[in-house]
Amino acid sequence: xxxxxxxxxxxxxxxxxxxxxxxxxxxxxxxxxxxxxxxxxxxxxxxxxxxxxxxxxxxxxxxxxxxxxxxxxxxxxxxxxxxxxxxxxxxxxxxxxxxxxxxxxxxxxxxxxxxxxxxxxxxxxxxxxxxxxxxxxxxxxxxxxxxxxxxxxxxxxxxxxxxxxxxxxxxxxxxxxxxxxxxxxxxxxxxxxxxxxxxxxxxxxxxxxxxxxxxxxxxxxxxxxxxxxxxxxxxxxxxxxxxxxxxxxxxxxxxxxxxxxxxxxxxxxxxxxxxxxxxxxxxxxxxxxxxxxxxxxxxxxxxxxxxxxxxxxxxxxxxxxxxxxxxxxxxxxxxxxxxxxx
Amino acid sequence: xxxxxxxxxxxxxxxxxxxxxxxxxxxxxxxxxxxxxxxxxxxxxxxxxxxxxxxxxxxxxxxxxxxxxxxxxxxxxxxxxxxxxxxxxxxxxxxxxxxxxxxxxxxxxxxxxxxxxxxxxxxxxxxxxxxxxxxxxxxxxxxxxxxxxxxxxxxxxxxxxxxxxxxxxxxxxxxxxxxxxxxxxxxxxxxxxxxxxxxxxxxxxxxxxxxxxxxxxxxxxxxxxxxxxxxxxxxxxxxxxxxxxxxxxxxxxxxxxxxxxxxxxxxxxxxxxxxxxxxxxxxxxxxxxxxxxxxxxxxxxxxxxxxxxxxxxxxxxxxxxxxxxxxxxxxxxxxxxxxxxx
DNA sequence: TTGAAAGCGCTACCAA
DNA sequence: TTGGTAGCGCTTTCAA
Numbered sequence: 001x002x003x004x005x006x007x008x009x010x011x012x013x014x015x016x017x018x019x020x021x022x023x024x025x026x027x028x029x030x031x032x033x034x035x036x037x038x039x040x041x042x043x044x045x046x047x048x049x050x051x052x053x054x055x056x057x058x059x060x061x062x063x064x065x066x067x068x069x070x071x072x073x074x075x076x077x078x079x080x081x082x083x084x085x086x087x088x089x090x091x092x093x094x095x096x097x098x099x100x101x102x103x104x105x106x107x108x109x110x111x112x113x114x115x116x117x118x119x120x121x122x123x124x125x126x127x128x129x130x131x132x133x134x135x136x137x138x139x140x141x142x143x144x145x146x147x148x149x150x151x152x153x154x155x156x157x158x159x160x161x162x163x164x165x166x167x168x169x170x171x172x173x174x175x176x177x178x179x180x181x182x183x184x185x186x187x188x189x190x191x192x193x194x195x196x197x198x199x200x201x202x203x204x205x206x207x208x209x210x211x212x213x214x215x216x217x218x219x220x221x222x223x224x225x226x227x228x229x230x231x232x233x234x235x236x237x238x239x240x241x242x243x244x245x246x247x248x249x250x251x252x253x254x255x256x257x258x259x260x261x262x263x264x265x266x267x268x269x270x271x272x273x274x275x276x277x278x279x280x281x282x283x284x285x286x287x288x289x290x291x292x293x294x295x296x297x298x299x300x301x302x303x304x305x306x307x308x309x310x311x312x313x314x315x316x317x318x319x320x321x322x323x324x325x326x327x328x329x330x331x332x333x334x335x336x337x338x339x340x341x342x
Numbered sequence: 343x344x345x346x347x348x349x350x351x352x353x354x355x356x357x358x359x360x361x362x363x364x365x366x367x368x369x370x371x372x373x374x375x376x377x378x379x380x381x382x383x384x385x386x387x388x389x390x391x392x393x394x395x396x397x398x399x400x401x402x403x404x405x406x407x408x409x410x411x412x413x414x415x416x417x418x419x420x421x422x423x424x425x426x427x428x429x430x431x432x433x434x435x436x437x438x439x440x441x442x443x444x445x446x447x448x449x450x451x452x453x454x455x456x457x458x459x460x461x462x463x464x465x466x467x468x469x470x471x472x473x474x475x476x477x478x479x480x481x482x483x484x485x486x487x488x489x490x491x492x493x494x495x496x497x498x499x500x501x502x503x504x505x506x507x508x509x510x511x512x513x514x515x516x517x518x519x520x521x522x523x524x525x526x527x528x529x530x531x532x533x534x535x536x537x538x539x540x541x542x543x544x545x546x547x548x549x550x551x552x553x554x555x556x557x558x559x560x561x562x563x564x565x566x567x568x569x570x571x572x573x574x575x576x577x578x579x580x581x582x583x584x585x586x587x588x589x590x591x592x593x594x595x596x597x598x599x600x601x602x603x604x605x606x607x608x609x610x611x612x613x614x615x616x617x618x619x620x621x622x623x624x625x626x627x628x629x630x631x632x633x634x635x636x637x638x639x640x641x642x643x644x645x646x647x648x649x650x651x652x653x654x655x656x657x658x659x660x661x662x663x664x665x666x667x668x669x670x671x672x673x674x675x676x677x678x679x680x681x682x683x684x
Numbered sequence: 685t686t687g688a689a690a691g692c693g694c695t696a697c698c699a700a
Numbered sequence: 701t702t703g704g705t706a707g708c709g710c711t712t713t714c715a716a
Contacts, residue, residue, distance in 0.1 A: 001400075001480070001481055002458070002480050004708095004709060004710085005709070005710070006709075006710095014686080014687085015686070015687045015688075016687085016709090016710080016711095017686075017687055017688080017711085017712090018685085018686060018687070020709095020710070020711065021685095021686090021711095023710095024711085028685055028686085029685070029686085030685060030686085033685085033686085045476055045479055045480075047452065047455045047456040047480075048456055048709085048710075049397075049456070049458060049708090049709050049710070050456050050457050050458070050710095051393045051394075051396040051397050051402060051457070051458060051708090051709080051710090052393075052397050052692090052708070052709035052710040052711090053709080053710055053711075054393040054692090054710090055391070055393050055394050055397055055691095055692045055693065055694085055708090055709080055710070055711090056691080056692050056709090056710055056711045056712075057692090057710090057711070057712095058343075058692080060393060062436075069422070070418055070421055070422040070425065071415065071418050071419050071422050071623075073413065073415070073418075076412055076413050076415075076418040077413050079412055079437070080411070080412040080413050080439045083412065083437060083438060083439050084439060084441070087438070087449075087450070087453075092436050092438070092453055092457065093436065093437060093438075094404075094434050094435065094436055094437075095421070095425060095435060095436075095437045096425060096429070096434070096435075097422045097425050097426060099426070104429075107429075108429070110389065111429075111434055113389045114389040114390055114391070114392050115392050115393070115434065116344070116391060116392070116393060134387060137387055138343070138344055138387075138389075139343055224623070226623070226624075226627070255624065255627045258627070259626075259627060281413075281566070281568070282568075282597065282624055282628075284601075285568070285597045285600070285601060285628050285629060286624075286627050286628060286629065287627060287628065287629050287630075288629075346692095346693060346694085347693070347694070348693075348694095356702085356703085357702070357703045357704075358693090358694080358695095358703085359695085359696095359702075359703050359704080360701085360702055360703070362693095362694070362695065363695095363701095363702090365694095366695085370701055370702085371701070371702085372701060372702085375701085375702085390693085390694075391692090391693050391694070392694095393692090393693080393694090394692075394693035394694040394695090394708090395693080395694055395695075396694095396708090397692090397693080397694070397695090397707095397708045397709065397710085398693085398694055398695045398696075398707080398708050399694090399695070399696095399708090400708080
């Protein structure tokens with residue numbers, strides 16, 4: 001059906017090998033021959049069969065990416081950046097969305113193994129290390145994105161989550177908040193780290209979270225956390241004393257929380273200051289523009305792409321390395337209670 | 343490196359063929375043999391090499407998707423839904439983000455051809471039909487998503503854009519708007535269709551767009567249209583008479599437009615009603631919750647997946663078919679100027 | 685500078 | 701029920 005090297009070779013009275021060499025810019029080919037071959041390739045609209053090539057070379061020129069939710073702008077951006085960066089070097093990206101389901105994720109990783117991708121990247125919802133042991137067994141290089149796993153010494157690229165929590169909490173304190181609550185995420189490293197940073201800063205100010213002031217984002221399934229943030233904030237608003245500042249695990253949950261606050265007739269930031277994390281592109285357009293910790297989404301994607309390309313080329317495994325990205329705060333109306341200090 | 347059929351066959355004193363048959367659940371295999379083989383496969387953590395299989399069968403079990411901007415929630419949702427749907431049937435998805443660049447898109451389509459994916463899906467930023475002629479030449483089935491192309495008789499799945507424009511415009515008229523402006527999108531079928539619907543409804547009410555009341559979203563590069571919407575709205579606000587309603591090409595541009603309106607001290611919807619399109623998940627959380635035309639994102643993804651699976655199986659090409667999805671309006675505060683009629 | 689032979693891991697076909 | 705042979709389209713190696 002599709003044109004093959006053989007067709008071109010026959011047309012031109014050459015051998016398949018010669019044509020193959022032209023295809024790959026092999027040096028020892030006569031200028032005239034090369035020209036003829038290239039011309040014929042163009043005429044026939046020839047595309048080399050990458051599956052066949054992969055079978056011989058062992059390289060698929062394909063990378064794999066598994067994220068928990070491709071619709072979440074954070075992961076969408078990472079996917080987009082990686083895809084764009086690696087394309088420049090001839091690689092393509094298989095993308096899977098695991099829906100935060102460890103079983104689905106494991107299945108997707110198995111797919112990636114069967115497809116012999118050159119590098120696997122995962123933002124994992126996994127509880128166990130089994131999937132990663134399997135990857136290691138096949139000697140396929142892999143990178144953990146955003147979320148690290150206990151007991152797994154692997155390449156990791158993500159934000160410094162403790163710094164995220166610290167930054168947000170410190171900011172709220174500076175804005176005069178004294179009863180700072182936290183809406184925490186699920187049991188993955190990001191949520192744990194942010195909680196840790198929050199606790200650490202409070203402690204350093206001799207403060208301590210009041211009872212009921214750390215509440216969990218329920219796993220509301222498909223949603224990114226808007227619903228969970230709403231519900232969590234309702235709980236917080238019912239506590240006494242009421243918090244005067246909330247650090248939310250991420251921006252969607254912060255959006256939900258802000259809605260709950262506004263619905264209850266309170267003002268942001270006067271009655272309650274809110275800080276999120278992710279600095280999503282629409283933060284500026286919300287009812288109250290949202291202060292958020294920026295985790296350098298694009299940076300994460302770019303570094304992941306660069307590392308992956310590096311690993312795809314190297315045959316010898318390198319020592320796993322963790323790249324922690326420093327977060328920074330973007331202050332907007334949702335937390336601005338003091339005049340900016342100079 | 344990785345385990346092969348041959349390894350398992352040797353271990354068990356069987357032929358490769360027999361093992362291969364077990365792998366594919368071929369009926370005529372002894373129960374005992376099957377059990378032994380499966381056991382050994384599990385032990386060795388065997389994954390069939392799909393590249394090798396693809397070479398023989400001509401099927402890659404891979405579908406390709408090209409979108410203009412994976413970070414745009416509309417396309418992110420389509421990508422996610424398709425990926426999720428096809429996985430159930432053993433297919434994986436290669437995703438590319440073309441950045442609205444026809445040249446990049448053409449390149450990505452060429453990649454997909456080289457990779458012999460079973461079906462190609464494209465939300466195209468193309469001006470010419472060349473890429474699609476190439477796809478046709480290779481006899482790879484393809485589906486156009488969201489945007490159709492003039493003169494190309496192809497499978498298409500997307501919203502009925504004229505209906506989108508009509509729905510939005512009619513709604514604004516019902517809300518008492520009399521000078522309805524339109525912020526139109528770039529020169530692709532979606533923008534053209536929505537403009538057409540807008541014009542048609544105005545005409546049916548014996549209205550006509552005032553001079554300067556149709557303004558173009560500039561191509562502000564990477565952005566989804568927030569910036570373009572802002573700039574476009576500024577232009578509209580400077581016209582006399584000023585519009586009292588704006589139908590925006592999509593939600594991001596509507597967000598930008600609303601910001602411009604608020605910045606200029608006008609009220610939404612009292613002074614100016616705004617309607618967007620896309621019904622993105624955060625529409626509810628904006629400064630003024632945004633009325634938007636829902637184009638059935640999930641539905642588009644599901645139908646695309648179903649059609650693609652169908653095409654991947656069939657060897658015989660079917661007649662191209664267009665599936666138009668009927669949009670519906672989601673009314674929120676940004677346009678609600680009248681009490682709901684009963 | 686060119687090409688013949690071998691083989692990548694798997695499946696299709698047909699014979700035992 | 702099992703397996704030998706051939707071959708998918710390409711690259712690698714080595715000889716001409």
